[in-house]
Amino acid sequence: MIKRLRGTYDVLPQDAIKWQYVEDVFSVILERYGYREIRTPVIEETSLFTRSIGETTDIVTKEMYTFLDQKGRSITLRPEGTASVVRAFLEGSISPDALTKLYYWGDMFRYDRPQKGRYREFCQVGVEAIGSAIPALDAEVISLAMCLLETLGLKDLKLNLNSVGCVDCRRVYYEKLKDYFNSSTVVTMGKLCPTCQKRLEKNPMRIFDCKEENCQRTIEKAPTIAESLCSNCTLAFENLKKYLSLLDIPFVLNTRLVRGLDYYTRTAFEITYEKMGSPQQNALAAGGRYDNLIQELGGPPTPAIGFAMGMERILLAMEIAKVNIPTGKKVEIYFVSLGEVAFQEAFKIIDRLRRKGFYVYATTSGRSLKSQLREADRLCVGYTLILGGDELSRRVVMLRDMENSTQREIPLKDLEDELAKL
């Protein structure tokens, strides 16, 4: 038997209800904050991702689904959403001067070893606010992210906040970090792990992500980015904090927070849910500013900020938090028919009822009354219609209320009117 590919999953009907619920809640709120949906292709030219995410990042070096098409072009299944949205923004010439607020929703692909809360094909919903650098926008975007999760019923969310500065701050900071990690105080504490020695050359901030005990110890005393921020970045960060306070959104400053993508500048944030099983997979949403990306992709200098949330993790968090998913109540009917003649008549009636807007279940094979009622019971329908030879000859149908086990006859000609009253 053919089985699903590793790291993929099927959303079965009982779970699809949960997905639909989140989709409904989210789309309303996103529109309320002024965002409009954008849909982009799942496949893109490979260079879009290598240029935006960064040549040396884990995503680009080992996690992308890349293949050559029939004409030998390098194609990649999107590993994240921002690059495609920016590409579409530039290609679609969306009003370049005004602030553009977009949201997207879709599957992303990363070739990773799957584990709890992490898949090779996974679903992200994200937003991008393009065209403004004012810190109030950062605060609004963060508020939106919090609002989305809180509206689902998730509590005790933790907002981790940092500023990773602009290119100027980072140049200064990288030098400081290199000096520190090469200094005698660090060397006496023991060597960095091999991965971190490479990181020291390419992107020293990434050392903060290391879980090696020895590296962790050296990190404690390392200089923070805050001390290296330029005056503009410092001011922007202070303003962001001020606006978050205005909105009563608590946050935790985390100077070690580094995002795994190269394009981030200034604001970086992550919303974690501590009750999540695995401590390393507890980020429900993450994002930040990317003020240089649009220019790097060939557009005009345009500041922007966005975030992405992982749907699988949100659903997982909802399970853990035991969130109640409201179910829309609708009148459902199971149509029981007995014998071939009655089945043919029922077959016509059922089709007519469905076209009129009723929710009607029915058996497809001639089974016993008992087994059909049992199925109706399993489906939890409120009512059952029973049509046998006796009813058919008298042009009536039995309407059974499954809740209190009462039933009455209804002339076939009045059926639709009677059902409408239920």
Add this chain to the structure above:
RNA sequence: GUGAGCGUAGCUCAGCCCGGUUAGAGCACUUGGCUGUGGCCCAAGCGGUCGGGGGUUCAAAUCCCCUCGCUCACCCCA
């Protein structure tokens, strides 16, 4: 890429350590008890290449080797 755990009925698992009749249970499903009335109860039935291959043995779900798959964790990320 690295490490650990697990693969037995549709599902959850027992049996394996200590090899030995036809490989079990619960749930689910079908039928009947109740000839045209669901849920509860009772009974019967259906359902298995014991993940796959090889080896040891008179004999393998059970012991050994290889392999595939899944899960969890590391790296990293949503």
